[in-house]
Amino acid sequence: MTRHPARERISVPLCEIDSVRPGADADHLTSAAVEAPSAGDRLATWTLPVTGWAIGRRSRARQVRVSQGAARWTLPVHDHRADVADRHPGHEWARHSGFSGAVNTLRLRPRFALDVTAELEDGAETRLGTVTGHRAPLRSGYEPELQPLVVTTLGRTGSTWLIHLLASHPSVTAYRPFSFEPRAATYWIDILTSLAEPASYTQQVEGEVRYPGPWWLGSGTRMTSELLPDEELSRWLGSAHVSELAAFAQQRIDAVYLRVAALDEDRPEFFAEKCLPEHNVPQLLHELYPEGREIFLVRDFRDMLCSIRSFNEKRGNAAFGYDGPIAEESYVLDVLAPSVENLLDEWRDRAGSAQLVRYEDLILNPAQTLRGLLGQIGVDSSEERVDDMLARAAESIPGMAVHRTTSGGPQASIGRWRRDLEPPLQKVCEEVFAGALAEFGYEAGGAAR
Amino acid sequence: MTLSEISAVEMHAVDGEDLWGFHLDAPEAGAVHDAYAFDVRGWALGRRAKVTSVELKDGPRLLWRVPTQIARKELSGRYPLAEGTDAAGFFTIVNSLNLSREFEVLVRARLDDASRVDLATLHGHREPLRTGFEPGIDPLMVTTLGRTGSTILMKVLATHPDIVACPPFEHEPRVATYWLGVMTTLTDPVSYRRQINPTGSIDGTWWTGKEPPLPRRSKDARLAHWLDVDAVSQVAEFCQSRIEAVYREIAAGAGTPAPRFFAEKYRVDRIPEMMWELYPRAREVILVRDFRDMVASMFAYNVKRGREGFRRDRFDDDAQYVVKQIKESVAALATAWEARRDSAHLIRYEDLVIDPENTIASLLRYLGLDADTHADAMAAALSARDPETEWHRTTPDPRASIGRWRDDLSEEARRACEQVLGPELRAFGYPLEEVRV
Numbered sequence: 001m002t003r004h005p006a007r008e009r010i011s012v013p014l015c016e017i018d019s020v021r022p023g024a025d026a027d028h029l030t031s032a033a034v035e036a037p038s039a040g041d042r043l044a045t046w047t048l049p050v051t052g053w054a055i056g057r058r059s060r061a062r063q064v065r066v067s068q069g070a071a072r073w074t075l076p077v078h079d080h081r082a083d084v085a086d087r088h089p090g091h092e093w094a095r096h097s098g099f100s101g102a103v104n105t106l107r108l109r110p111r112f113a114l115d116v117t118a119e120l121e122d123g124a125e126t127r128l129g130t131v132t133g134h135r136a137p138l139r140s141g142y143e144p145e146l147q148p149l150v151v152t153t154l155g156r157t158g159s160t161w162l163i164h165l166l167a168s169h170p171s172v173t174a175y176r177p178f179s180f181e182p183r184a185a186t187y188w189i190d191i192l193t194s195l196a197e198p199a200s201y202t203q204q205v206e207g208e209v210r211y212p213g214p215w216w217l218g219s220g221t222r223m224t225s226e227l228l229p230d231e232e233l234s235r236w237l238g239s240a241h242v243s244e245l246a247a248f249a250q251q252r253i254d255a256v257y258l259r260v261a262a263l264d265e266d267r268p269e270f271f272a273e274k275c276l277p278e279h280n281v282p283q284l285l286h287e288l289y290p291e292g293r294e295i296f297l298v299r300d301f302r303d304m305l306c307s308i309r310s311f312n313e314k315r316g317n318a319a320f321g322y323d324g325p326i327a328e329e330s331y332v333l334d335v336l337a338p339s340v341e342n343l344l345d346e347w348r349d350r351a352g353s354a355q356l357v358r359y360e361d362l363i364l365n366p367a368q369t370l371r372g373l374l375g376q377i378g379v380d381s382s383e384e385r386v387d388d389m390l391a392r393a394a395e396s397i398p399g400m401a402v403h404r405t406t407s408g409g410p411q412a413s414i415g416r417w418r419r420d421l422e423p424p425l426q427k428v429c430e431e432v433f434a435g436a437l438a439e440f441g442y443e444a445g446g447a448a449r
Numbered sequence: 450m451t452l453s454e455i456s457a458v459e460m461h462a463v464d465g466e467d468l469w470g471f472h473l474d475a476p477e478a479g480a481v482h483d484a485y486a487f488d489v490r491g492w493a494l495g496r497r498a499k500v501t502s503v504e505l506k507d508g509p510r511l512l513w514r515v516p517t518q519i520a521r522k523e524l525s526g527r528y529p530l531a532e533g534t535d536a537a538g539f540f541t542i543v544n545s546l547n548l549s550r551e552f553e554v555l556v557r558a559r560l561d562d563a564s565r566v567d568l569a570t571l572h573g574h575r576e577p578l579r580t581g582f583e584p585g586i587d588p589l590m591v592t593t594l595g596r597t598g599s600t601i602l603m604k605v606l607a608t609h610p611d612i613v614a615c616p617p618f619e620h621e622p623r624v625a626t627y628w629l630g631v632m633t634t635l636t637d638p639v640s641y642r643r644q645i646n647p648t649g650s651i652d653g654t655w656w657t658g659k660e661p662p663l664p665r666r667s668k669d670a671r672l673a674h675w676l677d678v679d680a681v682s683q684v685a686e687f688c689q690s691r692i693e694a695v696y697r698e699i700a701a702g703a704g705t706p707a708p709r710f711f712a713e714k715y716r717v718d719r720i721p722e723m724m725w726e727l728y729p730r731a732r733e734v735i736l737v738r739d740f741r742d743m744v745a746s747m748f749a750y751n752v753k754r755g756r757e758g759f760r761r762d763r764f765d766d767d768a769q770y771v772v773k774q775i776k777e778s779v780a781a782l783a784t785a786w787e788a789r790r791d792s793a794h795l796i797r798y799e800d801l802v803i804d805p806e807n808t809i810a811s812l813l814r815y816l817g818l819d820a821d822t823h824a825d826a827m828a829a830a831l832s833a834r835d836p837e838t839e840w841h842r843t844t845p846d847p848r849a850s851i852g853r854w855r856d857d858l859s860e861e862a863r864r865a866c867e868q869v870l871g872p873e874l875r876a877f878g879y880p881l882e883e884v885r886v
Binding site: 175180181182183184186187188190191194195203204205206207208209211212214215216217230232233236237241244248252255256259260262263276278 | 628
């Protein structure tokens with residue numbers, strides 16, 4: 001009989017608040033406050049309640065945004081607050097100026113700085129405060145059979161080739177990278193993160209069943225304390241329940257890749273999978289798999305831009321966030337630059353445990369680069385093994401040609417930006433990517449060192 | 450192993466003024482699938498107006514609306530005067546676990562002027578879903594509509610030491626419905642195939658799989674079979690384990706250390722059917738109330754809350770609401786009772802209020818629980834007054850709420866009830882002469 005221990009507790013604080021710095025802007029707000037969280041709060045869940053009030057000066061506060069990068073939640077300003085109204089007589093918006101909700105800190109980095117921003121009905125935005133804190137790493141009791149070999153990267157960096165190369169090592173499994181680009185780990189971690197969102201798990205207790213959509217994901221943000229008056233149940237749902245969801249996600253990832261490995265009768269130690277740095281997937285994999293490995297794969301971002309452009313032209317569609325006929329300068333500034341910045345932040349967070357691979361090194365010195373990489377991963381990195389991998393990987397396979405956008409071989413793709421990018425765009429790229437290029441070991445002039 | 454089978458494809462006669470033509474490439478009659486899923490593929494070429502999408506419906510429930518956007522080059526030669534042959538094709542995947550075991554799916558074209566043309570009806574069946582999960586707590590489903598006394602019944606049930614329910618009862622706990630919703634999504638090929646073949650954008654809730662392009666079945670037969678069969682069962686098993694884990698947690702908090710049942714309200718949809726598949730030892734109470742009193746109670750509760758709930762806001766007047774909304778819900782409940790009357794247990798709200806001891810004893814016997822020890826305490830809980838139940842009341846005394854419709858409903862609403870609810874009132878043993886206005 002399947003049994004689950006009830007009332008299992010995680011005793012350490014899962015989220016701690018270091019500071020709450022107010023930032024209310026008197027031009028836009030008559031009065032406002034972030035009431036929760038408070039500095040020094042120690043929470044037993046990965047769920048962070050956010051409450052407060054905001055009274056606009058010239059316009060009503062419509063909603064409050066809680067965000068860090070791509071992670072963002074919206075809290076409507078509509079809670080009845082008689083106490084605030086009493087303290088602000090004559091302000092008609094004070095009576096319903098409260099906001100409250102709860103956010104899932106697993107969408108955040110382990111050390112986070114959350115912006116709390118009021119959006120007013122006249123379109124103005126003003127910061128109410130910044131919440132800094134840290135959360136415990138996500139752990140589960142699951143003991144994985146396979147460890148992840150995560151390739152954290154952006155699009156058009158040679159990641160498919162790298163996965164293909166790694167999969168030719170007997171200790172690594174991957175499924176037909178040039179045909180499918182499997183995302184089993186991303187799939188299950190995204191599911192885990194969604195179900196760990198308080199907006200979702202509170203639906204079990206106060207279900208707003210609405211078909212045909214996935215109503216159980218919930219919408220908006222929900223105050224768990226109102227919906228879950230049983231404090232112990234609330235704590236369990238925001239902690240042990242989440243860990244158990246994580247264990248299941250890991251079990252499914254194992255199941256998929258063990259099945260893939262069984263196709264070739266392999267007995268691998270690692271599964272290799274590409275991960276975009278968004279949505280915190282590589283970070284959570286890092287937390288759930290202390291024995292896992294992570295490779296940051298980068299490419300001169302100017303060449304990456306050229307390759308994105310060529311790939312989209314070749315396929316006749318708009319991919320990689322190149323969403324329609326927007327000016328390329330805007331694409332660089334609004335799409336690529338934040339992605340590169342995010343990748344850089346992730347690298348800074350995990351540089352101590354991850355390996356950096358530059359596309360250019362992989363293409364120009366494949367044997368040396370691969371040998372060094374395998375050595376760091378801790379699998380057979382002998383000369384014979386590397387030669388065998390390169391020979392096997394060089395065999396032509398279906399789907400490989402579709403990925404190429406240069407005719408003179410991969411070497412010709414290095415530094416292509418000098419001939420492919422128009423000078424004004426080169427200048428924009430130089431300015432936008434200068435810091436990241438330098439930090440990833442590229443010379444300011446562009447050629448890889 | 451056949452898991453889904455299309456027994457017949459019934460093609461509907463189509464007016465030549467509406468369409469140039471259509472064809473269903475798949476499924477064919479007699480098609481068998483070793484998955485809880487089947488593809489639906491074909492084309493439809495509008496004549497009066499362009500066909501913009503194809504809809505798949507399970508009764509009133511819309512399963513899919515898929516745009517026609519696949520080029521069918523062969524059509525331009527066959528229909529030289531037709532426009533839109535470059536986007537007449539459609540393709541989608543139906544998760545048969547989202548259907549009853551015996552199913553009918555209507556395939557219809559949606560034209561640019563929002564009109565619909567029925568194309569075909571697929572008749573089929575699927576195998577029941579089985580998992581390796583052995584439940585330690587079995588479901589006690591209370592399948593009902595709104596304002597039937599279900600909240601007080603949940604409270605009564607929760608007083609039994611063998612039954613756990615999630616307080617507070619003014620909320621609508623949906624633990625099992627939640628996890629079966631999760632299960633239905635994650636056992637849908639449009640979702641799980643994306644682990645291997647992540648077609649489209651990887652953003653937001655991409656993993657629910659509803660955004661095109663839809664992933665095709667892997668050509669690697671062993672991997673496809675594992676994903677379609679074993680992995681589906683394993684995901685379902687996990688969802689069952691979560692239901693049990695949540696209720697064990699609730700039971701621990703409620704001081705009910707070893708419950709035999711978890712009691713939960715269910716809407717009249719396909720979830721109770723699926724629960725029966727997954728839990729052979731399940732129990733189900735179909736809770737009804739004179740539907741005229743139910744409507745009167747809904748209206749009173751809306752007034753008390755100061756907002757139009759129960760979808761009343763979607764209709765102009767009470768009579769329309771009864772004819773369209775209430776009739777559909779009541780008919781669905783009667784159908785559910787008819788389908789499961791051999792295994793389910795009927796409780797009428799009136800019996801619960803007027804004769805609680807015997808009604809509860811009968812229920813406990815159905816559940817296989819000791820009726821002598823706890824029936825009186827449960828009956829006492831029925832009449833207990835507390836702020837939680839007080840908020841739900843719309844009459845001072847439950848007995849006073851029986852037959853309230855005679856005074857509370859407008860003549861139009863009473864006539865509407867008379868016109869459309871007669872068969873269901875009769876089916877549940879309510880005297881029809883009461884319907885006369």
